[in-house]
Amino acid sequence: MTGAQLLDFADSKASNFLCGLPLPQHLKTAGLSRLSSSSSPADDFTFRSTVFTPDQASQKLKDYFAAIADELKDDPLVLRICDGESLKPVLEDEDDFAMLAEKVFTDLDVEDKGKIPKSEIRNALVLLGVGMGIPPFSEFPQINDILKKHGVDEEQELGQSQFAEALQSVLEEVADALAENNVTVFGDTKIFNGSRLRKLLADKDQFNSVVEKMLPGNHSGQDGQATVELIRAFLVENGTELGVPAPSEFSESVDHLYDEVFSEVKDGVALKLDDTRELVKEILMSFVQKLEANPIYIEAYE
Template identity: 30%
Template sequence: MRLHDPIMLDGSQIRKFLDNESAFDAYVDSKFASADVNRNYRVSSAELRVAVETLGADFGVPPPGSKEAGDRLVQTMFEEYGRPGDDELDRDSFKNALRDVLLGIADGLADDPIVMALLTGDLINSILSDEDEFEVLATSIFSELDENDNGSISKSEIRSAVAQLGLEMGIPIPEGQPATDVVLHKIYEKFNISTVEGDELDEEAFMVLLRKVMHDLAGELSENPVMIAQNVKVLNGTALRKILRDPLQLKDITDRLFDKLDKNDDDKLSNRELRPALRRLGMDIGIPDYCQGRDDIEKLFARVFDKVDKDSNGVIDQEEFADFVKGVLTGLAEDLEVYPIIVEVEAPDKTLIG
């Protein structure tokens, strides 16, 4: 079971919109006209934020509250390009400022894309439609929640059960985010599921109530889908390209790596030692962890090493090591640009109603 196909916000949608001059002009005219309430052909610079946020994920703009990095990026662009000192903007100034803000957001997303998913209740319904799958799932959750093995749990534990189902089952979590709370609060209130211990449920009653909760939750999501920023990082070669454009930074990285790996101080390294070297660099510079056991990552490294290790002699000195690492990083950057890799990160992010 997996989330719906991800929506990648990488700046390309914004640039496509801006390149369509007629569509962009029409949008500017619409937003300017609706904001020009006094009909004096002037609008407040604050209307720029409304114009940007109204676009939303369909046009490649991170929706407000979906991800902290996205919120910071949008805020930074407003501070830099949003004409905060101008109380009023005419139509052309409004258009130019809006374009500058959107281009800044596009550049930021190109460096660090955000991956969104739309939860519509479809995954929940698919689980509920398979009696055997639902029974196995519910039985497993009940066993985990029945810590005392007495065959019953508090009705309030339904909240924990929903949280355990999580995003893989199409459940918008975590609680504590406004959009999630709007949906879940309505469901919990309907079935009188509080946060304090109350009525006890045996396994059968638990399964009946959990099914009802999931059914209604799927209905709510169908009517009011929730857009969620997934807890992933997109490795697309951007960070590597920045390093490759900075000779001093690249030299510092390769020199420090060589010194750490040259344990016997013979100024030589084997190719076998290069993968651990690259792993030391890791995701900080945009390299995926080859030890994850993922086939796409193994294939990525295989392609790149085949390109770089021309003579396959297995031994390199420090100068060759620098050339080798540069070649590998260049190959990774090129390959990741064509075949980006998405890897999970730790903390859950925020949700919002789409």
């Protein structure tokens, strides 16, 4: 069996376990990376051209699936049914829609001119994405017909209010179209369930590296001081990479989680380096326990 045949077979089998949806690219990359060895480098072209014996192919399949399973433990996938229902509440609430349209307009007005081309509505839909219940264009090509109908590609610049009006019209028609033809896709949702933090706590070197980055000056070989405020500020800024959700104005549950964890720690205590390690470990383990009991789901566009 060639590597190409093996990967096609593996992807097909994995897709069957994921409700028949195509395997996301990051999972394919994780699987291929696990197959890396001196005899079969993990680049796609080399692997696909390699010929494997039945025993070798069997082991490669096990490694491939194990890599995907490990990746899903750290970053679970969420299936999302795009049926227009998630768009209706924001479209029906004038204040909510005005806030959403303003945020999208600001994100797209990169030159801060106060006007953007009407064609940016296409990018607005991509930006809102599955988090707002809008499937990728490739999964729902009917969106292209809706955009064409509304003259999105016309050479015209829109101010914020004009943009909001045009976006609302497009979203209303997209919602109606999805109500008639539902689309199931993987959601742009990040799940924080404590698994990534547990992996960090189990890796002594990685954990110590994170602790040292929290120290003022970060001078190797010297005792540093870190306060509870510094630890919290570091997690707010960098916690997402570690498996801690970042607080935001859109997520009261995350704010509550931080307040709950840090209320258990005496505020403002200055500690030596060794003590700081224990404090950080205690704080992260508290996050782990609370996230395992109540995972937090963060939509990609918030």
